[in-house]
Amino acid sequence: MALIYDNRPYKTRIKECLADDFKVAAIKKAQDVFYDKRNTVVADVPEWLDFRAEAAEIRDHVLNHLDYYVNQFAENAEKAGSKVHFAFDDKEATQIALDILRQREAKMIVKSKTILTEEIGLNEVLEEAGIEVNETDLAEFILQTAVSPPSHIVVPGLHFERNKIREIFAEKLGYTGTENPTEMTHFVRGYVRERFLKADVGVNGCNFAVAESGTCTIVSNEGNGRMASSIPKTQLIFLGAERIVPDFKALDVMMEMLNRSAVGAKISNYFSMMTGPARAGEADGPEETHIIIIDNGRSGILGGTFQEMLRCIRCGACMNICPVYRHISGHGYGSVYPGPMGAVLTPLFKGYEVAGDLPYASTLCGACTENCPVAIPLHELLMEHRHIMADIEKTRPKAEEAIFTAAAKMFGNATLFDLGTKAGAIGMNLISNKDCTVPCHKAQGGQWKNVFLDQGYMTDEYLTPDYFRWLYTAFTRATGTLYLVNYPEEQIV
Ligand code: SF4
Secondary structure: OEOEOOOOOHHHHHHHHHOOHHHHHHHHHHHHHHHHHHHHHHHOOOOHHHHHHHHHHHHHHHHHOHHHHHHHHHHHHHHOOOEEEEEOOHHHHHHHHHHHHHHOOOOEEEEOOOHHHHHEOHHHHHHHOOOEEEEOOHHHHHHHHHOOOOOOOOOOOOOOOHHHHHHHHHHHHOOOOOOOHHHHHHHHHHHHHHHHHHOOEEEEOOOOEEOOOOEEEEEEOOOHHHHHHHOOOEEEEEEEOOOEEOOHHHHHHHHHHHHHHHHOOOOOOEEEEEOOOOOOOOOOOOOEEEEEEEOOOHHHHOOOOOHHHHHOOOOOOOOOOOHHHHHHOHHHOOEOOOHHHHHHHHHHHHOHHHHOOHHHOOOOOOHHHHHOOOOOOHHHHHHHHHHHHHHHOOOOOHHHHHHHHHHHHHHOOHHHHHHHHHHHHHHHHHHOOOOOOOOHHHOOOHHHHHHHHHOOOOOHHHOOOOHHHHHHHHHHHHHOOOOOOOOOHHHOO
């Protein structure tokens, strides 16, 4: 799967997602569960905000000295016996992997969950070359079997109902059991265990690479990562160039932030550290370890307006709170990186022509920023994308520019605003009912209105003839700017 897996227009994608009742309900439920769990474990750490500031500082320090830490990591990894490769982009990364596999005449690989390999489209390249790819993380296994893109970076199979999973397993793998999750999990376990034993190569990602020792780490809630990284004789580890920490002390801080933010747990079920292949006398571990360090657009972000985005530790906390993600789900973004982090990152990797709609998939409420364990100012970066597209690259439609120029004039001038609201009131009177309410279907704002309503930013009482009050509040929320007019404060929710 490439970084962008759905090239259809943004509106087509979100219409489809919004019409999928199961998906919308599943995302809402998951968000609520993750939100509560995260809050509980974060509340256990009174120094959470200090940790958060420290984590952001560590990430900034590494990014500001990335050349140094990449070299230090590579040197130490080679000293520990790994072979380090550098890939400028996705093509180079997949070619390096393919060459290694071909040299070993590999026919089959097992993979643990790694979103970076989805970013570079590794599976497709290997499958085209006739190599059998086996995802071994349960959710990734379901997606691979169903041929479906992920809808979340931590829980990618969120959009599947258990009876649908049973159907897919029955149809494609001959499963004859019930839709009981434990029974289905046992079935998958049996299926992938055989592959672990037969696979020529294990493919893994790396949550954090430790520069001082050349160690790669895998955080996982299933044991598959440990098996994929220790049973096959050859090991490939894909590492995003920015995912480095200087030392184990820094790793400790990052792990504290990652586990609590990602799944609302104090620790993960499994945490593996790999420093080179197995040494003489060790009972298990690979005979050779290759680490492919991938740039793929990251160096272009470094040193610029969006550098803070490279702090991202892929915990998914920003999408677990985002009101837009809640409605359009991961598939609305069409990118393997969905939610607020994806809306910032995808245009940086693919450009505005391909992903220019994504920065608009946000209410700019700032909840993502607040939830981010490394304090990435996500809503400000989304705003910056909009600013660049509107004012510098002029990529937005002319009509939109004219409307917003006029709106800015109106909202910036008390007299014009007053006239506008009066004209609006006349307009609303024309479309309102006898009881002076505006039928929902006539109110403007489309799906955004539903987002505001659902999040409790708006209530139905705002759908009155004084419609501009509703629009005003929505606009204030959407732009993050409080326009000073004479509305009573309690009505600006
Ligand atoms: S942007 Fe922040 S909250 Fe979102 S995935 Fe990255 S680290 Fe987590």
